[in-house]
Amino acid sequence: MNDLPAPAALVRGRHLRKTYDAGRIRVLDDVSLDVRAGEMVALWGASGSGKSTLLHLLGGLDVADAGELTVCGCDPRDEADRLQLRRRHLGFVFQLHNLIPDLTVAENLRVPALAAGLAADLTAARVRELAEAVGIGHRLGHRIQDISGGERQRTAICRALMNSPPLLLADEPTGSLDEDTGDTVFALLRHLVHERGIAVVLATHERRFAEQCDRRLRVRHGRIEDA
Amino acid sequence: MRHLALVFVNLRRHKLRALIGVAGIGFGVAAMLTILSIVNGAIGMFERILAVDSHYLVFERNVSDLFFSSVPDRDVAALRALPNVESAEPLLFGLVTSGDRPIITCFGLEPTNPRLTKAKWLAGRPEEFGQVPGAVWLGARAAEFLEARAGGRLQIGRGEFTVAGIFATENGFEDGGVFLPLRAAQEFFSREGVSSIVAIKLRDEARGAEFRQAVTAAHPGLMALENREFNRSYTQFKILHFTAWAVGLCAFLLGGLGVANTMLLSVFSRIREIAVLRVCGFSRGQVAGLIFGEAAVIAAAGVAVGFALGYAALFALEHAPIFHGYVQAVVKPLMLGGIVATALVTAVLGAIYPAQFASRIQPAEALRYE
Ligand SMILES: Nc1ncnc2c1ncn2[C@@H]1O[C@H](COP(=O)(O)OP(=O)(O)OP(=O)(O)O)[C@@H](O)[C@H]1O
Ligand SMILES: [Mg+2]
Numbered sequence: 220m221n222d223l224p225a226p227a228a229l230v231r232g233r234h235l236r237k238t239y240d241a242g243r244i245r246v247l248d249d250v251s252l253d254v255r256a257g258e259m260v261a262l263w264g265a266s267g268s269g270k271s272t273l274l275h276l277l278g279g280l281d282v283a284d285a286g287e288l289t290v291c292g293c294d295p296r297d298e299a300d301r302l303q304l305r306r307r308h309l310g311f312v313f314q315l316h317n318l319i320p321d322l323t324v325a326e327n328l329r330v331p332a333l334a335a336g337l338a339a340d341l342t343a344a345r346v347r348e349l350a351e352a353v354g355i356g357h358r359l360g361h362r363i364q365d366i367s368g369g370e371r372q373r374t375a376i377c378r379a380l381m382n383s384p385p386l387l388l389a390d391e392p393t394g395s396l397d398e399d400t401g402d403t404v405f406a407l408l409r410h411l412v413h414e415r416g417i418a419v420v421l422a423t424h425e426r427r428f429a430e431q432c433d434r435r436l437r438v439r440h441g442r443i444e445d446a
Numbered sequence: 447m448r449h450l451a452l453v454f455v456n457l458r459r460h461k462l463r464a465l466i467g468v469a470g471i472g473f474g475v476a477a478m479l480t481i482l483s484i485v486n487g488a489i490g491m492f493e494r495i496l497a498v499d500s501h502y503l504v505f506e507r508n509v510s511d512l513f514f515s516s517v518p519d520r521d522v523a524a525l526r527a528l529p530n531v532e533s534a535e536p537l538l539f540g541l542v543t544s545g546d547r548p549i550i551t552c553f554g555l556e557p558t559n560p561r562l563t564k565a566k567w568l569a570g571r572p573e574e575f576g577q578v579p580g581a582v583w584l585g586a587r588a589a590e591f592l593e594a595r596a597g598g599r600l601q602i603g604r605g606e607f608t609v610a611g612i613f614a615t616e617n618g619f620e621d622g623g624v625f626l627p628l629r630a631a632q633e634f635f636s637r638e639g640v641s642s643i644v645a646i647k648l649r650d651e652a653r654g655a656e657f658r659q660a661v662t663a664a665h666p667g668l669m670a671l672e673n674r675e676f677n678r679s680y681t682q683f684k685i686l687h688f689t690a691w692a693v694g695l696c697a698f699l700l701g702g703l704g705v706a707n708t709m710l711l712s713v714f715s716r717i718r719e720i721a722v723l724r725v726c727g728f729s730r731g732q733v734a735g736l737i738f739g740e741a742a743v744i745a746a747a748g749v750a751v752g753f754a755l756g757y758a759a760l761f762a763l764e765h766a767p768i769f770h771g772y773v774q775a776v777v778k779p780l781m782l783g784g785i786v787a788t789a790l791v792t793a794v795l796g797a798i799y800p801a802q803f804a805s806r807i808q809p810a811e812a813l814r815y816e
Contacts, residue, residue, distance in 0.1 A: 271814075280725065280810040306727035313813065317722045319452075321459050326451045333449060334727030378726065 229386050229418050230254035230277055235286035237272055242284075246272045248441035250286070256385060257416040259409065261429035263446060264438030270422035273438065274388045277420060278311055279304045291386060306335040309386040310379025312408075314394035316371040318363045324350070324374050325359040331381040342381075349377040353407055369400040376408055380417070387412060387419045393428070405431070449732075452723075453739040456712055463708050467744040468751055470704020471789050475752020478694035478785050479777070480759045485690040486781070487774035489683050491619045495553075496676070499560040500535070500645035501654060503676050504661060507669045511682060513539050516640040521665055525644060530657050532649045535559050536641035538631045542624060544592055544602045551623040552602075554631020554641065561615065569596030570611025576627035581610035585621040591767065605634060618774045646670070698792045701748065705741055705796030713737065713804045720804050721812035730805035737801035738794060745793030749786055 230253060237247040246269045254260050262270045275281040277290055279301035291308035293300040305311075310331075318327045325346055332342040350356045353373040358366055366374070372392060379387055392408065393401030405428055412419050421432060429435045429446075437446035457464040496503055496512075504525060506515040517536065525534045538554035555561070557576040565572075568586055575583060582602060584594055589612045594600050600607050602624065615621050632638045648657060654672060661670040677683060713720070720733055728736075760775040 275810045278725070280813070281808075302727065302729050305725060311725050317718070317725075317813070319455065319719055319722070321455050322451060326455075330452070330723065330728075331726040333452075334723070334729075334732060382727070 228253050229256055229291050230420070231287075231289045232277070233287040235273075235276060235283045235288060237269075237276060237281070237283050245441055247276075247283070250441070250443050252436060252443060254386070254418055254420055256418050258434065259412065259419040259421065259432045261432035261435045262420060262422045262438050262443070263424065263426070263429040263435050265424060268438045269441060270424075270438050271390050273443075274390050274420060274422050278309055278388050306331070307382060307384065309384045309388055310381070312372075312375050312379045312387065312389040312392045314391040316363075316368075316375040316395075318371060318374055318378070320363045323360055323362055324355060324366065324370075327363065327374060328359075328378050328381055331378060335382050337382065345381060345383075346377075349380060350374075352411060353377055368396055369404055372396060372400075372404050373407065376404075376411070380411070380415075385417060387417050389419060390422045391424075392421070393425075394423075449736060449739060452736055453743060456716065457740060457743060460712065460715075463711055464744060467705045467708035467741075467793075468747045470701035470708075471698075471745050471748025471793060472701075472751035472755060474694070474698040474701035474792065475749050475785055475789050476755035476759060477697035478788070479753065479756030479782075480763070480775075481690045481693055482781055482785075483760060483775040483777045484763065484773055485686050486776040486778065487618075489677070489686060490776055491617050491774055492683075493673070493677050494617050495619055496537075496643065496645065496673070499564075500533075500647045500673070501651050502646040502648065502657065502670050502672055504534075504644040504646060504668055504670045505642065507667055512642050512680075513541075515642045516637070517642070517644055517668060519639050519641070521668060522641065522644055524664065525646065525661070528657065528660055530648050530650055530653055531646055533558070533647045535645045535647075536628060537643050537645065538628060538635070538637065538641040539643075540631060540635040540637075542603050542634075544600065544624075547591065550588060550602075551619055552631060552634075553620070553623055553625050554628045554635075555625065556628050561620070562613070565613035565615045567611065567613045569609075570613075572611075572613075574610060575625075578608065578610045580606075580608055582607035583611045583613065583625040584609060585623045585625070586612060586614035587618070587621040588624055591622070603634070695788075698788055701789070702792040702796040705744055705793045706799060708744065709737055709741055709797045709800035710803070712740065713800045717807055717812050720807050721809040724807065724809045725813070733807075734801040734805040737804050738797050741793040741797035741800075742790065745789050748793070749789045752785075752789070 232250060232252045235247055235250040238245045250273065262273060264270050276283050276288065276295065279295035282296050288295055290304055293304045293308065295301055295304060328346045328349065329342055347356065350359055353376060355370050355373050358370055363371060393405050396404060409431060421428065423429055435446045436443045504517060505512060506517060509515045522534055522536050525531055535556065535558065540552040540554065542550050542552045544550055562572045562575055582600060584592065592600060594609050596609050596612055598609050600609055626634060628641065632640065648654060658670045661668055671679065723733060763773045764775060
């Protein structure tokens with residue numbers, strides 16, 4: 220792999236290692252990767268291969284044991300940088316929607332804006348715009364438990380994009396949906412990020428989704444290789 | 447406060463749990479309000495009984511309660527003879543029963559006592575006090591609950607008396623008391639030749655220290671205290687104050703545990719949700735703030751509930767026939783402020799550990815459990 224980062228590299232990881240259980244479980248071993256602005260990269264691998272672990276490292280939810288990592292100019296080992304990373308530079312979408320039940324769709328969408336201290340009028344405009352873009356504009360006042368699985372996942376995508384991050388980390392975003400709904404949501408996601416020039420790192424074990432990405436990185440035995 | 451939706455969502459979700467926290471603080475507030483204002487009122491009333499138009503109180507040294515204090519009549523006379531003393535009014539306290547009233551305070555006093563002239567006479571005349579043999583005088587409330595009329599007969603203890611006069615005083619203890627001339631009271635309580643306290647009015651108040659020394663020198667068994675000193679040093683008042691605060695704080699301790707419990711359950715039941723907030727960019731401080739916000743809402747609701755309960759309790763106690771005249775709640779603004787502050791501090795203290803726990807949740811770990 221080229222050691223000189225491309226000018227617009229959002230993610231630059233070198234020789235990342237992550238172990239659990241005091242080093243006995245080695246999940247990632249010498250992983251290096253670059254992600255450039257606007258590109259959609261699939262992390263493709265079997266269950267348990269370490270996709271989520273890698274995404275957590277990129278998103279500053281967890282810290283690598285060794286190696287170098289820069290994400291959007293931030294150092295995920297630093298608490299203050301991690302906070303900025305989550306607030307400004309990236310959004311997360313999970314397999315489970317992870318929305319807050321009992322709050323409405325709109326209230327859920329406001330959460331990242333609250334964290335970042337976005338002005339109320341800007342927040343309101345952004346909520347409406349994103350919701351319209353994914354086709355849930357008519358659902359803003361509904362509580363999470365009253366909308367469908369597909370709508371929940373669309374809401375989760377909107378929430379991840381609330382603060383206009385340049386990078387989206389998606390961990391099996393269609394994993395809890397039926398095939399048709401999954402396809403629809405994935406197409407929507409792909410359309411949205413292409414349109415806005417957002418880079419995506421997508422963890423998936425499904426070939427059909429991996430094949431629709433710009434690049435595929437195969438995750439296996441703690442390493443990744445181009446596929 | 448744009449976090450309001452987040453603060454309230456959890457309280458709405460677990461209404462019963464939130465209610466337990468509110469009730470904890472509410473009972474603390476109500477208990478403190480009731481106890482403190484009743485004790486304040488009682489102490490105020492008692493102070494006014496002792497210190498009507500006087501500067502010093504003289505009583506027996508080393509007695510645990512004024513009911514047990516004995517000041518011999520000849521000492522009263524000696525006090526009156528002191529040059530700086532304008533008046534010395536002996537007062538003998540006793541407890542009597544009448545009808546279904548187990549405890550009525552009885553005051554034995556001399557006709558010159560200023561409280562007689564200061565009272566508002568509803569029946570009889572102050573000049574007659576002590577002039578009518580076998581007679582008793584009643585406070586207005588005592589007359590009411592004993593259903594006695596002027597001129598009627600009244601059974602007190604084993605004696606029977608004629609009601610010679612009824613007068614109203616502002617003081618609940620006095621208003622609910624019965625009055626006998628000092629001699630008659632001494633005889634009734636078999637305490638011939640003594641009174642409980644002597645209220646001293648000086649000609650020159652500035653020379654009080656001199657008066658005190660004279661008392662100590664001539665009567666080693668007695669002691670003289672300024673009214674203010676007396677109120678501060680009187681053990682019963684101290685005990686009352688201490689008890690009031692202790693009971694109030696215990697109530698609040700329980701309230702604090704209630705909040706801690708509510709908030710801990712609240713945090714434990716949404717570890718995943720808190721992890722998601724962190725992923726969405728909430729800092730540790732913002733997460734802690736959310737928990738403190740919830741606790742503050744609980745405290746505010748608790749204060750409202752507590753004041754409502756407390757005032758209702760005070761109203762009920764003041765108007766309960768058995769406490770007639772003895773409960774005069776005195777609510778001071780500073781006390782209310784103190785109670786609100788205590789409630790808030792209690793809630794915040796109760797929320798410290800839950801908030802700390804919440805702010806330490808590791809998103810990656812919490813999100814792994816499905
Ligand atoms: N906290 C932990 N302690 C011990 N082992 C862990 C821990 N977290 C993850 N692992 C292990 O690390 C490995 C990789 O897990 P990871 O969740 O990253 O896999 P994945 O590729 O996302 O799998 P899936 O497709 O099922 O989501 C698994 O074998 C898992 O058991
Ligand atoms: Mg995974």
